[in-house]
Amino acid sequence: MADSASNDAFVEFDRVQKSYDGETLVVKDLNLSLPRGEFLTMLGPSGSGKTTCLMMLAGFETATHGDIRLGGTSINNIPPHKRGIGMVFQNYALFPHMTIAENLSFPLEVRKMGKSVREEKIKRALDMVEMGAFGGRRPAQLSGGQQQRIALARALVFEPELVLMDEPLGALDKQLREKMQFEITNLAHNLGITTVYVTHDQTEALTMSDRVAVFDDGRIQQLDPPDTLYENPQNSFVAQFIGENNTLEGVVKEINNGIAIVELDDGELIDCKPVHESVKPGARTRVSIRPERVEYNKDRIQEGAHTLKAEVKEFIYMGDIFRTRLSVAGNDEFVIKTRNAPDVERLTPGQQIEIGWLPDDCRALDA
Amino acid sequence: MTDATSQSGPVLAADGTPLKKSLARALRLQKTRALMLIAPLLVFVMVSFIFPIAKMLFKSVENEIVVETLPLTVAELQNWNAESGALPDEALYAAFVADMVVAIDAKRHTRLGTRLNYEHTGMSSLFRKSGRKIKKLDPAADGPFKEKLIDIDKKWGDVTTWAVIKTHSVKITNGYFLNAIDMQRTPEGAQAQPEDKRILIKLFQRTLFMSLMITVSCILLGYPVAWLLANLPARTANILMILVLLPFWTSLLVRTSAWKVMLQQQGVINEVLVWIGLVADDARLVMINNQFGTIVAMTHILLPFMILPMYSVMQTIQPTYLRAAKSMGATNWTAFWRVYFPLSVPGIGAGSILVFILAIGYYITPEIVGGTKGVFISNRIAYHISSSLNWGLAAALGTILLGVVLLLYWCYDKIVGIDNVKLG
CATH class of the missing domain: 2.40.50.100 (RNA polymerase II/Efflux pump adaptor protein, barrel-sandwich hybrid domain)
Incomplete structure (x- = not known):
């Protein structure tokens, strides 16, 4: 679990702690490393510290103690916009005043890409999520599932090596959620991107992930592939929480x-x-x-x-x-x-x- | 397919009556109750708001006083051509005396004099003075009157006097509106006022310009405050909100007078500047009784009307939008400018409309701190309502003001879209 010295680690949390009020720790001594291309899910009840970890990785929260490394370099002092991490939010956070194409164009424009390059990348990203015909629409004109796909395309359009997802399927109905679980996993594996996925839904965690980190009380209770996690829970919390x-x-x-x-x-x-x-x-x-x-x-x-x-x-x-x-x-x-x-x-x-x-x-x- | 939808003709309810009729009957009670609930307010608004405004708007074109007071004269004037330069004939003078004797009995002639005096100075005193003497004439026996009238006052021998009466003898006039835009109704048609009498267009322009300045200053000062209100933790935001609302609980006159104390030449700001040595004692800044004073005081007074709509719109902007923008590589500034600002525009729009419309009709503050250079068109309207009693002109000015506001509102709708205006 704490093999922070491994060389193939792409994302690394090294003895990370986080406190909001200076009195209680929300994240306690977190050690985690994931290799390139892995799909890792942080699973836990609300208040277990999983979202805080994701936000620290994205750069929206700073670690109170410890080191977060990306590709071997510490990113503690790098602002979020320079980290180059794609992110999918719970409520999608599609900009309502822009069309779908403009939404996708945004990360490319801030990277000062030329118009033709942008258009090509946008088209490819939209085709990837099978939404090629929707470029001219506004987010409000799309259904929840469609917005979800666009949010995914937007997080991937600038080809980040790491994508973070914060309960992205929480607002969808069951059937759509199962379909999207499958699509997201496929996409992540086909593109070979490293994914950190946060959810409180254990079925989602088990079906999608290469490994699952079960969070409780600011600690990782167990970090294992889904089958190990289900069949060999290491403590009663994990046994109760999974399945x-x-x-x-x-x-x-x-x-x-x-x-x-x-x-x-x-x-x-x-x-x-x-x-x-x-x-x-x-x-x-x-x-x-x-x-x-x-x-x-x-x-x-x-x-x-x-x-x-x-x-x-x-x-x-x-x-x-x-x-x-x-x-x-x-x-x-x-x-x-x-x-x-x-x-x-x-x-x-x-x-x-x-x-x-x-x-x-x-x-x-x-x- | 049910039976009801597959049938042709009207859909019937269970008892055979048409469904529409049945529905209307069912809803009638609800509608009546709703109407009863709003009835007191509706009546109040009609009596105290809609009716007076309609009446006032009508006053801007209504001009029956000439025809009512001098019916025979007006009929005779149709046969007289002012451009010929010749005085009217005896028949007109006889008709005029007959009209005047009736009018003097009813004490209406002075009111007519006042009305005509708006268009031509001297008419008021002419009617009042001549009235006393015409009273003694007998329209049946004392003719011919042409010479006698010219003896009473030689202005009756002046073509201009009769031309003025003829020009303004129409029942519905555009005269007030022409006056309101620095023109006048003459026998030769609409013409510009003499140079020294043209002030109203300038006053309209100034009103628009200053309202715009006030709106812009409110946006610049209010935006950061609204942003803080929407983004601070609830406790701090509540304290700040109280500070924003505090002016609402203080009398308008008190606040305006406070600005007088602050801005005048012996006032707080000037005293401090002189004391520090930034300004020489004999070169104190003139900050009041001019446009600057009005803009400062009115910006302060109208600021909450800008902050509150902005705040309620900003509150609905989710912080994840900014986070999303940053995660995609946008700097703080880009994230603000490309994402937050466009989403807050509806709030700016709502605040601007509110402040601009309030400012354009503002009266008390410019009256107190505006001096002569900083007054608005509304102060002129108030002057005509309460001092000069030229209600027709006041109504015309008011109508134009209303028209300008509606026009700007329409433009705003075309450019920004009224759907984009949100109060939260």
Whole structure:
């Protein structure tokens, strides 16, 4: 995580801190480096410091302590307009008094490019986002999705090596958002630009990114590719924040051969994989299990799985999956998801069943 | 397709009545209620605003007094040609005496004298003096009157006197408007006033020029303040806002008088400058009773009207626009000039219209600090309303002023577009 010495780092945060009021730190000791061409997402709840980090990188906020480097040189004292970083804003920030073509022409004009060069670049950028016919329109005449594309084209038209995006899809409806997620990722990879993307939507982060940095409380809680992040969360915050998650609380009894035995609060003993460094005999722990890794059909429970009794509280038919709420070891909010298949039994509330999961899917994290 | 839309002919409601009629009935109650709510204000505005203004506008062309007072004379004057240079014949003099005796009984002749005096000096005293003597004549028995009238006052033997009466005997006249633009109605048609009487055009030009200067100074002084108001943190902005609004809570006369204290030759500014030694004691600056004084005082008084619309427009300009501009490589200045300023223009437009229209009709401040060189056309209008009592001319001046404002408003709409004017 803190390999700030690596030579291929294009963007680097080195022990960066930020405080607005001189009393509390919004960003605490941030170390982050990303290589050229990477699509990195900063994910976190509001107030976690992710947007502040983006603004420091863009130059709109100054770091209280530490160094931010771009291509090996410190940019702490370089004003935003000299950093050459493209940026897409949450509300697009398209200039309402200019046409689309004028909007795109703006970054080229301030770079004193000739008219013919400008026109060519504008055309190429508009074609890239499939908006070639809209150059003469005003932003207010476009739909949200179209404005989004233009904002993207405008951030890319001057061919920056680094593009920052601050929750750019927040204002779009679900369908359009999914389409744009795909388009943005494709575009970023095809052009080979480095992208730092800020969002609080974990699905967006997982589907788009090469790596995701999960922010909370001014720190990066975990920085990993999406699959690692989802399957191997390093602490309970990440486990809770990424995807759906069941937690069972208890005390670690012993650790043997990489298996921790945890005594749940109702006395039940289960086998878990110790993950967090705080998991030691005698320590309290939170056990995390993904809903889709729990089975209740006897045939499907794999060998070596840990089984437990449960009572069905609620059974929701959701089309592709069944979502069942259970009472397990004193936790009434234990949720499992089962794919809708012909051989899967449909449960009724009050039914007593046996559920099972593999010890590897059951992760002992910090309390 | 539902049945209702596929049918030809009017769409029917469920009970068979046409839908339009049914809708109108449903809305009638709402409309009546709305009308009742605005009725008191509507009546008030009609009685106290629309009606007096319409009446005043009509006064600028209305001229029935001559025909009403001298009906027989006016009829006879049609047969007389002023350009011939010959005096009218006896019939006219007889008609005039007959008219005058009736008018004197009703004490209307002096009012006619005053009216004609606006056009030709001396008419007022002529009518008043002659009136006393004509009163003793009997229109049926004492003829012929031509010699007698010329005996009473030799001006009755002057062609000009009769020419003036004939020229202004029309019921609807353009005379006041011609006067308002430094011309006069003569038997030979519209002609320019003598050189020494031409002041009104100059006064119009000065009014427009000074209003423009005041508007420009308000823009220059108000823009930075509005920007600060819109961009400071809320607490500080509120304090600043109170400072901006403070003048609203102080009497207009007090503020104007304060400027008098500040600007006069023995005033605060001059005393300080003399004390520092920047200005010699015998060469104190003349800053009041001239255009400078009026512009300074009125800029101060009208400034809030510029700041408030600017502020409310600037408040709607999102800071991300500037950030976006900078992220694309624009310097602070370019970002301001290419992005922020164009977005704030609607505020400048709204403020400018407000200040300019208020300034062009301003009266009290120029009256107090304007002296003779710094007064506006409105002061002239006030003079004709309350001192010279030439309401026709005052109405004509007012109408022209209204026309100029509407014309400028129209030009503004053509150039900037009234849609671009926002108050927030």
